[in-house]
Amino acid sequence: MKKIFDNAEQALADIPDGSTIMLGGFGLCGIPENGIAALVKKGTKELTCISNNAGVDDFGIGLLLKQHQVKKMISSYVGENAEFERQLLSGELEVELIPQGTLATRCMAAGYGMPAIFTPAGVGTEVAEGKEVRNFNGKDYLLEYAFDADFALVKAWKGDTQGNLIFKDTARNFNPLMAMAAKITIAEVEELVPVGELDPNQVHTAGVYVQRIFEGKNYEKRIEQLTVRKK
Amino acid sequence: MKKIFDNAEQALADIPDGSTIMLGGFGLCGIPENGIAALVKKGTKELTCISNNAGVDDFGIGLLLKQHQVKKMISSYVGENAEFERQLLSGELEVELIPQGTLATRCMAAGYGMPAIFTPAGVGTEVAEGKEVRNFNGKDYLLEYAFDADFALVKAWKGDTQGNLIFKDTARNFNPLMAMAAKITIAEVEELVPVGELDPNQVHTAGVYVQRIFEGKNYEKRIEQLTVRKK
Amino acid sequence: MALDKFQIAQRIARELQDGFYVNLGIGIPTLVANYIPEGMEVVLQSENGLLGMGPFPEEGKEDADLINAGKQTITTLPGSAFFDSAMSFGMIRSGKINLTVLGAMEVSQDGDIANWKIPGKMVKGMGGAMDLVASAKNIIVAMMHTNPKGESKLLPECSLPLTGKRCVKKIVTELAVLEIKDGAFHLLERAPGVSVEEIKEKTAGKLTVEGQIPEMIF
Amino acid sequence: MALDKFQIAQRIARELQDGFYVNLGIGIPTLVANYIPEGMEVVLQSENGLLGMGPFPEEGKEDADLINAGKQTITTLPGSAFFDSAMSFGMIRSGKINLTVLGAMEVSQDGDIANWKIPGKMVKGMGGAMDLVASAKNIIVAMMHTNPKGESKLLPECSLPLTGKRCVKKIVTELAVLEIKDGAFHLLERAPGVSVEEIKEKTAGKLTVEGQIPEMIF
Numbered sequence: 001m002k003k004i005f006d007n008a009e010q011a012l013a014d015i016p017d018g019s020t021i022m023l024g025g026f027g028l029c030g031i032p033e034n035g036i037a038a039l040v041k042k043g044t045k046e047l048t049c050i051s052n053n054a055g056v057d058d059f060g061i062g063l064l065l066k067q068h069q070v071k072k073m074i075s076s077y078v079g080e081n082a083e084f085e086r087q088l089l090s091g092e093l094e095v096e097l098i099p100q101g102t103l104a105t106r107c108m109a110a111g112y113g114m115p116a117i118f119t120p121a122g123v124g125t126e127v128a129e130g131k132e133v134r135n136f137n138g139k140d141y142l143l144e145y146a147f148d149a150d151f152a153l154v155k156a157w158k159g160d161t162q163g164n165l166i167f168k169d170t171a172r173n174f175n176p177l178m179a180m181a182a183k184i185t186i187a188e189v190e191e192l193v194p195v196g197e198l199d200p201n202q203v204h205t206a207g208v209y210v211q212r213i214f215e216g217k218n219y220e221k222r223i224e225q226l227t228v229r230k231k
Numbered sequence: 232m233k234k235i236f237d238n239a240e241q242a243l244a245d246i247p248d249g250s251t252i253m254l255g256g257f258g259l260c261g262i263p264e265n266g267i268a269a270l271v272k273k274g275t276k277e278l279t280c281i282s283n284n285a286g287v288d289d290f291g292i293g294l295l296l297k298q299h300q301v302k303k304m305i306s307s308y309v310g311e312n313a314e315f316e317r318q319l320l321s322g323e324l325e326v327e328l329i330p331q332g333t334l335a336t337r338c339m340a341a342g343y344g345m346p347a348i349f350t351p352a353g354v355g356t357e358v359a360e361g362k363e364v365r366n367f368n369g370k371d372y373l374l375e376y377a378f379d380a381d382f383a384l385v386k387a388w389k390g391d392t393q394g395n396l397i398f399k400d401t402a403r404n405f406n407p408l409m410a411m412a413a414k415i416t417i418a419e420v421e422e423l424v425p426v427g428e429l430d431p432n433q434v435h436t437a438g439v440y441v442q443r444i445f446e447g448k449n450y451e452k453r454i455e456q457l458t459v460r461k462k
Numbered sequence: 463m464a465l466d467k468f469q470i471a472q473r474i475a476r477e478l479q480d481g482f483y484v485n486l487g488i489g490i491p492t493l494v495a496n497y498i499p500e501g502m503e504v505v506l507q508s509e510n511g512l513l514g515m516g517p518f519p520e521e522g523k524e525d526a527d528l529i530n531a532g533k534q535t536i537t538t539l540p541g542s543a544f545f546d547s548a549m550s551f552g553m554i555r556s557g558k559i560n561l562t563v564l565g566a567m568e569v570s571q572d573g574d575i576a577n578w579k580i581p582g583k584m585v586k587g588m589g590g591a592m593d594l595v596a597s598a599k600n601i602i603v604a605m606m607h608t609n610p611k612g613e614s615k616l617l618p619e620c621s622l623p624l625t626g627k628r629c630v631k632k633i634v635t636e637l638a639v640l641e642i643k644d645g646a647f648h649l650l651e652r653a654p655g656v657s658v659e660e661i662k663e664k665t666a667g668k669l670t671v672e673g674q675i676p677e678m679i680f
Numbered sequence: 681m682a683l684d685k686f687q688i689a690q691r692i693a694r695e696l697q698d699g700f701y702v703n704l705g706i707g708i709p710t711l712v713a714n715y716i717p718e719g720m721e722v723v724l725q726s727e728n729g730l731l732g733m734g735p736f737p738e739e740g741k742e743d744a745d746l747i748n749a750g751k752q753t754i755t756t757l758p759g760s761a762f763f764d765s766a767m768s769f770g771m772i773r774s775g776k777i778n779l780t781v782l783g784a785m786e787v788s789q790d791g792d793i794a795n796w797k798i799p800g801k802m803v804k805g806m807g808g809a810m811d812l813v814a815s816a817k818n819i820i821v822a823m824m825h826t827n828p829k830g831e832s833k834l835l836p837e838c839s840l841p842l843t844g845k846r847c848v849k850k851i852v853t854e855l856a857v858l859e860i861k862d863g864a865f866h867l868l869e870r871a872p873g874v875s876v877e878e879i880k881e882k883t884a885g886k887l888t889v890e891g892q893i894p895e896m897i898f
Contacts, residue, residue: 026510105345114349404764
């Protein structure tokens with residue numbers, strides 16, 4: 001069982017053009033910084049990216065957009081990115097906007113082997129167009145399908161050599177869901193520890209979901225909205 | 232926000248006859264011992280119990296069965312209980328057997344606000360009788376509905392005064408799922424700690440799901456199948 | 463006199479009850495947190511995966527791994543719990559969040575809400591708003607009564623693409639508190655010194671005024 | 681000579697591959713854990729909520745909170761992880777478990793399996809068996825070729841209520857290893873000294889025998 005890779009380049013080496021890739025993170029919090037950098041370096045093109053947000057102009061998925069590596073974004077919120085807006089308006093970039101909870105639950109559905117789920121989000125809105133509506137107990141729900149992604153790039157706080165992961169604070173967000181959902185999950189961790197060091201009761205993502213793992217380097221962890229109070 | 236109760240009697244005082252109650256645990260592992268004892272003492276009748284198993288003759292849900300407090304059991308496996316068998320054969324007790332994963336996922340569905348889920352378990356068997364079958368990507372799935380339970384009795388290792396719970400080892404099983412699923416969740420914990428003592432990253436069940444909590448007493452934690460190896 | 467945004471938040475805070483779990487949207491709704499009555503326990507949910515959201519961190523103590531749904535740096539409180547986004551929206555969908563407060567561009571007399579998209583403008587996305595409005599048992603909208611052009615935002619029908627249908631229960635604007643039921647805005651309270659006439663004038667949808675309408679007191 | 685239950689387990693263990701996640705049912709399947717080849721990493725799942733199941737505890741070190749799906753006291757191994765029952769069956773349904781080994785009362789030539797219910801007898805329930813057989817990509821059945829009355833358990837069609845349809849891929853009995861495909865049992869290997877004739881005689885379903893059938897070596 002060889003899950004450990006030396007770095008992002010090696011772990012992502014075989015991602016082909018045209019792949020559907022899930023990228024963990026909410027805003028710039030908990031994003032796979034090393035994985036994105038490796039994709040940029042590698043120049044993988046025609047990507048369909050499933051990610052709650054699309055980064056900012058010079059960080060996160062914004063770096064992939066700048067290199068025109070993204071064909072389609074599937075996200076819930078894509079503000080704060082001028083290059084994104086330019087490509088969208090010029091028709092270079094395809095965008096599918098879906099409710100955040102639906103995004104999360106469609107990841108979970110894939111991880112749980114459920115082909116579709118029902119959610120009330122979007123009923124009566126344009127999100128419902130072309131979708132099956134079904135009433136349960138007097139309330140309408142949309143049928144939404146599980147995602148089918150080739151790769152997931154997720155970022156955890158700690159991981160062990162069997163692929164078990166622990167996330168920190170709100171950097172957890174979509175990461176454990178995407179880890180469960182993709183065919184091949186590549187996890188980058190701030191600290192890669194020997195097997196046996198993580199408490200089995202505290203593992204958020206069991207190693208069964210993680211095919212490749214490496215210790216990431218030089219995390220910038222950029223803050224999008226610094227808000228503080230005086231001491 | 233008054234979630235803390237002194238003991239099981241007080242926390243369960245208002246459970247009426249005829250309630251649908253979820254009981255956590257797998258076999259005798261992680262069962263709400265104090266809650267069951269309080270139900271026995273209180274003599275609540277005509278219960279519909281949702282629980283993976285039905286205890287043994289003199290422990291767990293078996294204690295409720297002995298007092299004829301259970302009208303219906305919804306379980307996946309009910310062996311190892313002579314009184315159960317007697318009541319079932321005599322028609323005193325109604326039993327609905329459902330696959331274990333379906334049981335778990337129907338709990339989860341309730342907790343996640345999903346009215347129904349799709350699962351392949353039971354397709355082509357008598358479990359599928361009368362149920363909607365739907366094909367996704369060439370595979371058949373059954374439509375199974377979320378449970379609708381009045382109360383959940385769950386047992387955790389540690390809990391805090393806001394209702395946050397941490398489970399231990401395989402005593403986790405159905406407990407966090409049922410905690411999410413019922414209208415009123417009553418958690419008993421081996422150790423009730425002040426708020427702030429649990430690491431927010433290690434909480435398995437957030438307090439929002441727990442309406443009542445108490446520190447349980449005198450846990451017997453009976454072992455059903457003692458298997459050991461020589462030193 | 464019309465309420466300022468702090469007073470709108472303050473008024474909404476009166477809807478809180480002890481033990482409530484509350485989701486506050488970006489903008490005025492966020493300010494509601496500053497007016498939680500002393501001694502009342504209210505737990506704030508941030509839909510990116512936190513229950514028990516605390517105030518902004520002290521300068522220098524910010525942590526990039528700890529943000530709210532508005533991407534702002536925040537803190538935890540004793541009793542906080544983290545979870546993933548599916549569980550977060552799971553607890554929203556299953557009705558465990560007692561109150562949701564959010565902003566809107568338009569609300570209809572049937573409780574429809576539009577707050578995510580203006581045709582012709584760059585669309586940033588709905589984020590978690592559609593999930594929240596479709597699921598929450600109790601939704602209060604905090605918004606101005608009129609748009610910058612002076613047009614009413616309380617309409618017979620929304621003109622903008624909807625975020626959700628028949629979901630808003632109450633609206634607090636700079637002028638009034640209104641309840642939505644039976645296809646109409648029911649005027650409950652007026653801002654100090656604001657007349658029923660002015661509210662009528664600025665409400666394009668069906669407005670019901672029954673009896674004396676009390677003034678809010680601050 | 682027919683295999684004993686340990687040899688059946690030993691033979692099944694040869695189907696393991698490095699890095700496999702495996703779910704072993706109660707009975708003979710459990711014994712497979714004893715024959716994992718040296719140096720091969722195989723992680724055992726227990727569907728009550730554990731990956732990385734270890735051996736039985738030393739006397740006196742048993743823990744009531746740590747049991748397997750057969751309710752036996754067990755241990756963890758370095759790298760173990762606990763999870764709830766929904767996630768456990770989630771990973772089963774999504775095909776993350778590479779191999780499932782379980783017992784059966786009957787198997788049909790189409791891969792149907794019956795192992796949970798005998799009409800007229802007290803029914804204990806299906807536990808997790810229906811979930812496992814409906815979802816696993818690779819299912820091996822470990823069972824005796826015939827029942828105590830000497831009747832074949834490899835049938836054209838199951839006579840007992842089904843646990844799952846068209847799911848069994850391989851069967852290892854005391855007499856043979858058989859693959860199920862195209863509506864037939866394909867004989868792959870014989871137990872040492874067991875003749876093809878005997879296997880034919882004890883297989884009620886359609887049996888395909890192509891070329892020389894090798895003997896298993898232990």
